[in-house]
Amino acid sequence: MSIEDRAKATAKDVEGKVQEAGGKLTGDREAQLKGKAKQAEADVRHSVEDVKGQAKRAID
Template sequence: MSIKDRAKATAKNVEGKIQETMGNVTDNPKAQSEGKAKQVEAKVRHTTEDVKDEAKKIAE
């Protein structure tokens, strides 16, 4: 996984955590769910890139 892709996924995760927390503080269910969705998106990105990395290792 490139450092750039990993940084983007990590940033998306942090953004999601902040948004979810703000939704909790303000009692805003929409912000909570959007924050959780961003965290899931970040996890999927990390997993996808991890699979790519493993495939490269196998191919070598």
């Protein structure tokens, strides 16, 4: 598990939440959707890191 990769995924998640919230405040549906997409990307990145960690533990 790369701490750096997890930190990037967390940053992407926060970025997406901020963008979604900004879109809600301004009524910008496109910004909301882009924010949600960034959050989904972050979830995928976290899942990849989880699988990598499990594989490493299985090998060790």
